[in-house]
Amino acid sequence: QVSEVVQFLLVKDQKKIPIKRADLLKNVIREYRDAYSEIIKRASRTLQEVFGLKLVEIDSKRHTFILVNNLPHVEGKYLCGDKEKEKMGLLYTILSFIFMKGNSVKDIAVWEFLQMLHVYPGKQHSVFGDVRKLVTEELVRQKYLEITPIPVTDPPQFTFQWGPRAEKEISKKDVLNFVAKVQGKDPTFWASQYSEAQATP
């Protein structure tokens, strides 16, 4: 059962959509329900020892999991397709913006910022296509971003925050360093962001 669980998790992770415990129970574990916690424990260990991946529960109420890379970063290229690289580039930029702006921003602000980078929500982008869809649907579904509607707004407005996957996969320290690198400044230039980044593990 353990190897089946491992395989199931690896395949499900392809789309980067969190895996539901219910799916796991229904499709793989089935009759071994009682041994669930033991199976999960062993599967986690396999994932860690063989693949260097960590199984993380991001929603303890709805019991959803993601796989996070647990290996220390090695200098060199991360192997993935160009499309994935570009999406991650856009995501990181947005996450940086959100963090530097106090962890919660209005969607209008995000779009205004992106426009400065020649990315327009209403227009097809040569790299990203339907950007609005990518940002508000795909990245949200993958739990990288979290959108919350602001009550009593017309037309409806939203706030953007880091999603649970972003919290697990990305550190604020690295984000600040990224911004500092791009702007050619020292991370301590932004004092409060710096102290917050230091405080977060």
Next chain:
Amino acid sequence: ENREAMLSSKNNRLTEALEEANTLFDGVCRAREAALDAQFLVIASSIGKEKANELRSEMSAFDSAAFAEDLLTFMGINRMEETDDSEDGPGGFLPRDAWKKVGEEALKYIKRAPTFHYMLGSFKSEPPVPKQRIERQKKANRGKAERAMPAQLKKMEESYQEATEKEVERVLGILQTHFENDPNTPISFFDFVIDPNSFARTVENMFHVSFLIRDGLARIKLDEDELPVIEPTKPSAGGEEEIRTGARNQVIIKLDQQEWK
């Protein structure tokens, strides 16, 4: 519309706008205008709230415009004159790999699990189409094979049948020959069928004789001693009747090895 601009802590635009509204309100005499004024107040207060929020927020001021500019530089923007390409914003056009560059830098810090893909792919799309063809061919082949089979069987059966028929004819021939030599004297049934050397052959003989009886080509009667005798039937006018009569009588003869001996 100018919300963002008003929010900027660097100016007093909000205050200016409020003052302007105040002045305007003096000239208001219609309800519609009053309503507009009310709307403006709602928006103004919400902006005011946000500004207050920003003051409260402990984040050091972050100049997103400056960050954007620097990012563009990082991406390798070409700051020439505006091209005709409508996608490019003011300030130049971005190279093809602009976002890839950012992505590569970003991926250094994102603990993303590499996606797992089977090297050889899954068994999908292709097989179904040829499969159909193969199935059809198989069916065709099987049809032929089946046809070949029955043909073979038929042959076997025929030969089997032929063998039996031949045997029967042979037996009939022997019977008739006997009778020619000794007309009007039926032969003892047992003398006729029993093979002193082989029990199996005896049974076979009886088997063949039974065919003759069935077809009405021979007849078994009981003689004075109550022993069965056999004689070939003469093709007579009443032949059919006899056949029918013969068919109605059934005799079961039991012979086992001990008796035979």
